[in-house]
Amino acid sequence: MITAQTQIQIQSSVTRPRTITATHRPHAFNEMGRPDGLFPAYAGLAGWLGEASAEVLERRRREAEAIFRRRGITFAIYGDDSGAERLIPFDVIPRVLTGREWSHVSRGCCQRVRALNAFLDDIYHRQDIVRAGIIPRAAVEGNALFCRSMVGVDVPRGVHAHIAGVDVVRVGADEWFVLEDNLRTPSGVSYMLENRSAMQRLFPDLFRGSRVEPVDHYPDLLLRQLRACAPKGVDDPRVVVLTPGQHNSAYFEHAFLAERMGVDLVEGPDLHVDGGVVWMGTTAGRERVDVVYRRIDDEFLDPLAFNPDSVLGVPGLFAAYRAGAVTIANGVGNGVADDKSTYTYVPDMIRFYLGEEPLLANVPTWRLSDPSDRAYVLEHLDELVVKEVHGSGGYGMLVGPTSTVAQRAAYRERVLADPAAFIAQPTLALSACPTFVAQGVAPRHVDLRPYVLSGECCSVVPGALTRVALKEGSLVVNSSQGGGTKDTWVLAETTP
Amino acid sequence: MHRALTRVLSRLARASAWLARYLERAENTARLAAAAQQLSLAIAPGEGEPPWSLALRVCLPAVDPATVEAPAAAAALLLVDRSQPSSVVGSLQWVRENARAARHLLTGDLWEAINQAYIESRGWDADGIGGRGLDDFLGWTRRQCQWIRGAALDVPQRSLRELLAWGQAVERIDCQTRLLAASLPTLVGVSEPAPGSLAHRRWQALLAASASGEAYRRRAGGRLRADQALALLVADEESPRSLAACAARAHDSLRGFTGAAAGEAMAASGRVLAAVAAIVPAALLADTSPLADLLAANNAAAEAVETCHFITGPAAA
Numbered sequence: 001m002i003t004a005q006t007q008i009q010i011q012s013s014v015t016r017p018r019t020i021t022a023t024h025r026p027h028a029f030n031e032m033g034r035p036d037g038l039f040p041a042y043a044g045l046a047g048w049l050g051e052a053s054a055e056v057l058e059r060r061r062r063e064a065e066a067i068f069r070r071r072g073i074t075f076a077i078y079g080d081d082s083g084a085e086r087l088i089p090f091d092v093i094p095r096v097l098t099g100r101e102w103s104h105v106s107r108g109c110c111q112r113v114r115a116l117n118a119f120l121d122d123i124y125h126r127q128d129i130v131r132a133g134i135i136p137r138a139a140v141e142g143n144a145l146f147c148r149s150m151v152g153v154d155v156p157r158g159v160h161a162h163i164a165g166v167d168v169v170r171v172g173a174d175e176w177f178v179l180e181d182n183l184r185t186p187s188g189v190s191y192m193l194e195n196r197s198a199m200q201r202l203f204p205d206l207f208r209g210s211r212v213e214p215v216d217h218y219p220d221l222l223l224r225q226l227r228a229c230a231p232k233g234v235d236d237p238r239v240v241v242l243t244p245g246q247h248n249s250a251y252f253e254h255a256f257l258a259e260r261m262g263v264d265l266v267e268g269p270d271l272h273v274d275g276g277v278v279w280m281g282t283t284a285g286r287e288r289v290d291v292v293y294r295r296i297d298d299e300f301l302d303p304l305a306f307n308p309d310s311v312l313g314v315p316g317l318f319a320a321y322r323a324g325a326v327t328i329a330n331g332v333g334n335g336v337a338d339d340k341s342t343y344t345y346v347p348d349m350i351r352f353y354l355g356e357e358p359l360l361a362n363v364p365t366w367r368l369s370d371p372s373d374r375a376y377v378l379e380h381l382d383e384l385v386v387k388e389v390h391g392s393g394g395y396g397m398l399v400g401p402t403s404t405v406a407q408r409a410a411y412r413e414r415v416l417a418d419p420a421a422f423i424a425q426p427t428l429a430l431s432a433c434p435t436f437v438a439q440g441v442a443p444r445h446v447d448l449r450p451y452v453l454s455g456e457c458c459s460v461v462p463g464a465l466t467r468v469a470l471k472e473g474s475l476v477v478n479s480s481q482g483g484g485t486k487d488t489w490v491l492a493e494t495t496p
Numbered sequence: 497m498h499r500a501l502t503r504v505l506s507r508l509a510r511a512s513a514w515l516a517r518y519l520e521r522a523e524n525t526a527r528l529a530a531a532a533q534q535l536s537l538a539i540a541p542g543e544g545e546p547p548w549s550l551a552l553r554v555c556l557p558a559v560d561p562a563t564v565e566a567p568a569a570a571a572a573l574l575l576v577d578r579s580q581p582s583s584v585v586g587s588l589q590w591v592r593e594n595a596r597a598a599r600h601l602l603t604g605d606l607w608e609a610i611n612q613a614y615i616e617s618r619g620w621d622a623d624g625i626g627g628r629g630l631d632d633f634l635g636w637t638r639r640q641c642q643w644i645r646g647a648a649l650d651v652p653q654r655s656l657r658e659l660l661a662w663g664q665a666v667e668r669i670d671c672q673t674r675l676l677a678a679s680l681p682t683l684v685g686v687s688e689p690a691p692g693s694l695a696h697r698r699w700q701a702l703l704a705a706s707a708s709g710e711a712y713r714r715r716a717g718g719r720l721r722a723d724q725a726l727a728l729l730v731a732d733e734e735s736p737r738s739l740a741a742c743a744a745r746a747h748d749s750l751r752g753f754t755g756a757a758a759g760e761a762m763a764a765s766g767r768v769l770a771a772v773a774a775i776v777p778a779a780l781l782a783d784t785s786p787l788a789d790l791l792a793a794n795n796a797a798a799e800a801v802e803t804c805h806f807i808t809g810p811a812a813a
Contacts, residue, residue, distance in 0.1 A: 069615060
């Protein structure tokens with residue numbers, strides 16, 4: 001069953017809502033339309049959906065699966081010796097947004113990322129936002145992901161988060177909320193691109209009937225932004241993608257992006273630092289590297305600077321980065337800006353650094369480090385979603401309305417043991433989109449992840465990754481927990 | 497742009513070479529198995545070494561043929577045993593692993609050909625290659641390998657194409673040399689086997705296993721002579737399967753690599769050329785020791801290339 005709709009009082013992040021009115025009428029915003037009519041975005045698609053039989057959709061779904069398997073868009077499960085590789089389920093019914101809807105979301109995401117980049121540069125230099133009393137010092141320097149070694153490090157153009165994945169949810173026609181910022185190694189963009197490619201192969205007639213904005217220039221934009229952030233004085237920067245290796249679950253994406261950008265895909269042992277410069281070994285001798293687009297976590301990036309047991313990283317890479325000899329994208333120490341406790345300050349960051357009001361709101365959030373917030377949350381555990389500040393992938397959270405008494409009791413103990421490690425949010429009735437499931441076409445909850453690129457400017461391709469919770473009533477869209485993906489269409493605006 | 501097309505990351509150079517080696521190995525194993533099957537159906541039990549036993553000795557030297565009840569078990573080991581890296585499906589898995597490492601350098605067509613072959617290979621098992629299934633599997637293997645090889649012709653980087661050619665040539669030398677070394681002792685004493693005789697069938701099996709039966713017939717007509725067959729398999733530079741042609745191809749493919757230790761690799765490759773040139777084909781019937789010398793030289797050349805071109809890090813600077 002779809003969870004109860006909540007009345008959400010939209011307030012600034014400084015005050016959190018004290019009352020939640022829960023109704024028990026299942027109701028989630030259906031992006032396709034209401035019983036009395038379709039929304040504009042789906043006007044073009046509705047006819048096709050009405051005519052396409054379940055057999056045709058199932059056949060296309062299988063063809064999509066075969067395409068993805070042949071392309072190798074699969075991942076192995078750690079610890080599974082059978083060698084079986086999994087696909088992230090792909091839904092053949094696209095999610096559709098109008099140009100106007102997309103414009104609002106994309107401008108809001110860009111604004112957010114500009115503020116977050118300013119925040120990162122600030123906290124690793126003057127910490128003006130702390131001095132101004134906007135964010136407590138403890139929330140910055142006490143954050144486990146604050147990297148002291150980054151203090152004073154100047155990065156090209158002040159950009160720390162070159163690639164940001166902003167997770168956005170919708171609860172109404174014009175009601176969008178940011179769920180989470182991902183500034184470290186956000187993944188999934190290859191699915192955005194491959195989903196589009198698959199849809200064009202499977203349903204070319206649909207595209208002829210709709211003017212869908214293209215997304216395939218993302219790798220070109222990415223390369224341009226990365227090159228723009230090369231160290232000073234480098235005329236023709238060499239960019240590489242640094243991968244943990246082909247056994248990493250996101251390896252397909254690493255190889256995909258390297259190929260699309262026309263750059264080398266390297267592993268740690270391919271690189272070495274000599275004379276303060278980063279080199280890679282080739283059959284023609286060593287070659288200098290200027291920009292490393294790393295898909296390795298901070299901890300494993302450099303055994304001399306971080307985890308000494310890491311065999312994935314490059315000894316001396318961090319020292320070269322601090323010295324300005326190489327750019328690392330995304331920068332080191334970004335985790336302080338994208339965990340769930342810092343998230344609550346992002347609207348304040350927008351006001352402080354940009355002098356603007358946030359275009360996209362945060363989900364109202366309780367910080368359990370605050371005694372009054374904590375007391376309220378523990379009293380309403382059955383109504384709220386409680387998450388670990390440093391959690392990801394949908395793991396380690398409590399979804400109050402679907403939890404048992406025993407689960408809530410156990411979670412209470414965890415919270416009491418370390419309150420600062422948790423935040424809570426109201427249960428949102430995520431919007432739903434028509435999705436092809438076993439029973440036919442039915443609404444399923446979705447979220448949205450646009451990818452914001454920063455370098456010489458802030459840019460977003462007109463498209464995103466839509467993740468869909470395939471189980472009826474589920475709000476968990478993460479692929480690691482059974483979620484799937486959809487192609488996301490942004491309709492080109494027609495001139496009135 | 498020229499820079500990007502002419503040099504390869506050292507680790508990926510290795511992956512590319514081994515991709516080609518395992519692809520060649522898969523096809524060679526399948527061809528040997530086909531020849532073994534053909535021969536086993538044509539000769540009576542007890543007529544010399546069982547054909548499947550010889551195939552095992554050549555392709556899976558670590559396996560003691562005496563412990564394998566030919567032919568079904570031998571076929572399963574050679575063709576569909578995933579625990580054997582040199583079985584056909586094992587080899588295709590390693591083709592894929594190496595292709596995956598170099599994925600962003602390959603064309604989409606080549607990657608998909610490799611990946612599709614791997615996906616389909618997982619559907620084959622010992623039951624599936626029983627009876628009529630064996631011929632289906634062997635035909636499927638040949639088609640997959642040739643499709644992949646064709647797609648590899650369009651890899652945009654010349655150095656990558658040369659590495660693929662090098663890997664194929666080195667593997668071909670390795671397989672052919674071991675095949676000759678294992679087969680010739682059973683063929684001693686008959687310089688012109690009579691059609692239909694056991695010796696004739698064994699020579700035909702050897703030529704078929706070397707993919708040289710058609711070439712031999714075009715060159716020599718209907719008469720099978722041991723010295724002519726050996727000349728084709730060892731010294732005929734026109735035949736892409738001969739040891740001489742393969743050694744020349746391997747040597748040529750290294751010319752474009754200019755790293756600091758390139759000279760050492762070329763020298764080692766030159767020793768393979770010399771070892772082939774030193775073989776008197778007809779004399780192999782009496783003494784196969786030159787084949788052991790060639791095998792050693794080929795292995796040493798492969799190691800030299802690994803050391804000179806494939807090792808990354810400060811030592812390669």
